Amino acid sequence: MESAEVFARYYPDHPERIEQMRVAARTGRAPSADPAVLAMLIDDLAPWLAAEYLAMHGEKAPRP
Numbered sequence: 185m186e187s188a189e190v191f192a193r194y195y196p197d198h199p200e201r202i203e204q205m206r207v208a209a210r211t212g213r214a215p216s217a218d219p220a221v222l223a224m225l226i227d228d229l230a231p232w233l234a235a236e237y238l239a240m241h242g243e244k245a246p247r248p
Contacts, residue, residue: 185209204229 188205195201208225216222 185213201229201232
């Protein structure tokens with residue numbers, strides 16, 4: 185779960201996202217079928233991460 189703690193250093197102003205990243209790290213090591221966890225990861229955290237990535241790195245060109 186070191187990756188979640190590194191994330192926490194870069195996003196200290198997003199405490200709700202820090203906890204979500206901790207949940208994501210735990211779920212990656214011990215998968216969960218809990219609908220609430222899956223909904224949080226897929227419907228909330230993933231779109232936010234994608235938007236952050238896009239804002240930082242821009243849209244990638246399609247692969248040939």
